[in-house]
Amino acid sequence: MRYLDERQIKDIAIGSGVLGTGGGGNPYLGMLAAIQAIRKHGDLELYELDELPDDTLAVSPFAIGSPVPYIERVSLNDELMTAFTAMSRYFGREIGAIVSAEIGGVNSVVPLALARELGLPAIDADGMGRAYPEVDLCTFTLYGHGASPMAVADEHGNVTVIDTIDNRWVERIARPVAVEMGAIAGAVGFPITVGDLKRAAVVGTVSYAETIGRAIREAQAQHASPVDAVLNTTNGYLLFTGRIIDVQRRIERGWALGEVVIAGTDDDAGSEMVVQFQNEHLVALRDGVVMASVPDLIAILDAERGDPITTEELRYGFRVGVIAMPCDEKWRTPEGVALGGPRHFRYDIDYVPIEERMASAGTSR
Template identity: 55%
Template structure:
């Protein structure tokens, strides 16, 4: 499993599961229940309401039966998260490299190491959009990596070379602790490693790429699985 910035971007959508009825509420006591004609419309209306609520809201969404959950969702993600967290903790105790431990635990690939040189960030229609520039160190010295994001990291490029794209995961880790750094938490001067991890196979289908592929976010580059990019 992985995070995406829009509500329709989850595997139940690929199986025709509707996101509504959806309940939304804020801390002030405002609430609404909406029904929409598509999951894309759910995102549009929920985003508008959230902005009006002060850019913070709670939702209950995608009502499903247990059978639907088993058939359409990415299962055991919480278990995997616990395993990754335990891996980081054990690496620290053993004075091992936590980044290498995370890479091994996730079947991920190290695509960059460097120092954050700049973060350009802006809020547009309820999204945190922008780009981070990471100046290479060690084997990556003398080059810069640019990672564009919309709440989540979407595409990583070094010059004209595309190193990774959505829907594969792009994750930034602190070099010393192995802790993940979100788009909101990224700051100038951080020394980081960038990993890319394979996404769930369902996102690599034509239906999946239509919802979360590079083209959906406006990037004119074909999706290539990270395993193939790293050969």
């Protein structure tokens, strides 16, 4: 177990913005909630899986919906407490720890805040190693663990507990509920024991996000390149440098769908990159050629400061670097690619790991 202070929470928030691959919501508000909880209750306790009994039951709190309206909302604290209470009431077993279902964006920091509020251990692991726009796209699903019962709550005190035969049904029901609740809602689900997390989770990802955030912070302080710092920390590749010339965005079934078009500068002058997203970035194309795809991570960073830019923050004129980072090995199995690969999102392309794409393109790190 180690303690997390305010600076570490901020590093985690920035780093999980990178791992959020454009989605997962802006972690800034989740960070404020976590810092508020720390100021109220003292530093946060982050546990490794080995430090908790195997039969400890953990649940995952997260924001569900489209990130666009979330910018306007102050906190998900009420929603998450309502959801946690309803989930506990229905499930009827003692909940002993909090784990993140996705490390990307707000959903990496929100569980830390709730853990501190509830006085429960937060676990250094998550169920994706990135962010994904659908509830069932989770390594827990790959290992046969249920997302349900899952409670979804709004800020008024309305809550629904969803209990389904598989994780796809959780997604199918939770999505319209979140839309009806005002596009964004607080959810608590994925009950899983620490013993099962050892096999099914992506381990150490809270610390991984912190490492990325710290690398950006230190590079900024040292006037080094924060984009290079991210690439070094994540074994990532710089795909493209340029200036945003167009952003298309629409809300459909509660998701933010669209694409951003970037005109190349520097070494990429004369080329164009399109990054398509469904909350998260799915595919990056350079002059029409696929350069990277899910489940690998595609992030858009501010070219100067290295800060991650979420899809709802993308604006005409921004100077950006587009990077790709290898996903966790769990996503590279046939089952992982089937669940979270490009064909799940209706792209008629095969998944090729980013290292292979770069090697065949003659690009080295």
